[in-house]
Amino acid sequence: MRLTLGLHLIRQGLISPEQLIDALDFQEQRRPRIGQLALRERKMSVRQVLEVLSKQTESKEPFGTVAVALGYLTAADVDHLLIDQRRQTPRLGDILVLQNALDPESLERELAAVVRAGLADDQIVL
Numbered sequence: 241m242r243l244t245l246g247l248h249l250i251r252q253g254l255i256s257p258e259q260l261i262d263a264l265d266f267q268e269q270r271r272p273r274i275g276q277l278a279l280r281e282r283k284m285s286v287r288q289v290l291e292v293l294s295k296q297t298e299s300k301e302p303f304g305t306v307a308v309a310l311g312y313l314t315a316a317d318v319d320h321l322l323i324d325q326r327r328q329t330p331r332l333g334d335i336l337v338l339q340n341a342l343d344p345e346s347l348e349r350e351l352a353a354v355v356r357a358g359l360a361d362d363q364i365v366l
Contacts, residue, residue, distance in 0.1 A: 245332055248354060249342065259341040263332055266339070271329040274303045277321045278313065288312045 246260040255263075275293065278284040284292075284307065292306045299306060304318035313321075333351065336342040 245351070245354070249336070249350060252350065254346055254350065255336060255341050259336065259339070263335040263339060263341065266335050267330055267332060272325055274307075274318070274321050274325060277324050277328075278307070278317075281321070281324075283317055283321070284312050 246255070246264070249255045250257055250260060275284070275289040279286065279289055288307075288310075292303055292310060292312065295301075295310065296303055296306045301309075304313065304321065307313040308315055308318060330338075333342070333347045337344050337347055
């Protein structure tokens with residue numbers, strides 16, 4: 241069973257669905273885009289990123305898929321960029337604390353409870 245931290249916190253009555261939505265919106269706004277990361281790491285030029293974005297609009301394929309198809313990135317490059325993206329995206333629990341929806345002690349307690357219940361690792365999205 242895949243369980244998100246946000247859903248767990250709602251089920252525990254610690255946050256409201258609205259607080260989760262606000263935190264997820266905040267997280268999405270601060271998630272670096274793959275094209276931005278590719279530019280920052282000098283894996284792609286501005287022209288290449290714009291071309292990928294144009295093709296992506298037509299195909300609805302993920303940025304990385306289009307960039308690989310055009311020969312601008314390798315699959316390994318995309319994997320590296322996705323790892324960087326995940327590292328640079330604020331964690332949901334941290335956002336909830338920042339927004340005063342949850343206190344740090346409650347976050348730690350619930351994360352520990354999720355781990356004890358065996359719902360951690362690949363099964364929970366933090």
